[in-house]
Amino acid sequence: MPELAEVEYYRRQWDCGLGGKVNAVELHPRKRIFRGSDPREIVRRLTGTRLRASQARGKQMLFRFSGGSSLGLHLGMSGTLRSEPADFAAGKHDHLVLRQAKRALVFRDPRLFGRVRFHSGKSEPDWWTASAPEIHTPQFSAAYVAEVLQRHRRAPIKAVLLLQSRFSGIGNWMADEILWRAGLAPATAAGTLHPKQQVALRRATRFVSREAMRIIGRDFSDPPKSWLIHQRWKAGGVCPRHGVQLQRATIGGRTTAWCPKCQR
């Protein structure tokens, strides 16, 4: 489920707990979610702190606590964050619960592709600082896009859009939406894009990111009916622009839908 905009939506679901004290931390320590970190340390160091702030970069989230501890959360394929009443009882897939006086902050992830990381100390964790330029910043420039396309010139453009180290936060449906708007066939080798196509790609990337953040990031509203997202999973899905039957194939290792008429 979660790409850039959904991540932003879920991050905000814990905003109600900002400033609140963490009275207890409950977790399922054996779960794959905690790979690479020590669950007992998370319990020990977060208990008694206060949730101070949170941020998202691409699909990665950072929650900061008093005392200098941070939690890094990644939602993987099926992760969600939500707030529940204080007497909430954690279910099978609720792998991390932060108990506050008035609520429980819950991280749920049935498929376990998500991840919980932990960091303590004055420095910023490297899994946080090593992120790619965000799409809404000046660093996501035409020159940057050109360089990325050149570096990955032999890969299909669809696969390049899915590289988190290059296009921060773009996932499968956003990549298809972007290519459809830019008029680019997903299998096109990245290095063959003409200057005008590069401009269209960057413009569509910024548009889809900004609008998805505004529409989905705020309250999980549906994008307008004119967006490809409403058609791409349907059996008889058609191009919102022409009504032409969408094509479907695995490109860049993922299911890809595109309009053969407007994407070349």
Next chain:
DNA sequence: CAACCTGTTCGCCA
């Protein structure tokens, strides 16, 4: 019942 899935990481190969 079988196929499918909005993500990342690893090993292999060029």
Next chain:
DNA sequence: ATGGCGAACAGGTT
């Protein structure tokens, strides 16, 4: 050393 690709990871849904 770098880039591209396919498999693996898990469990719910169709």
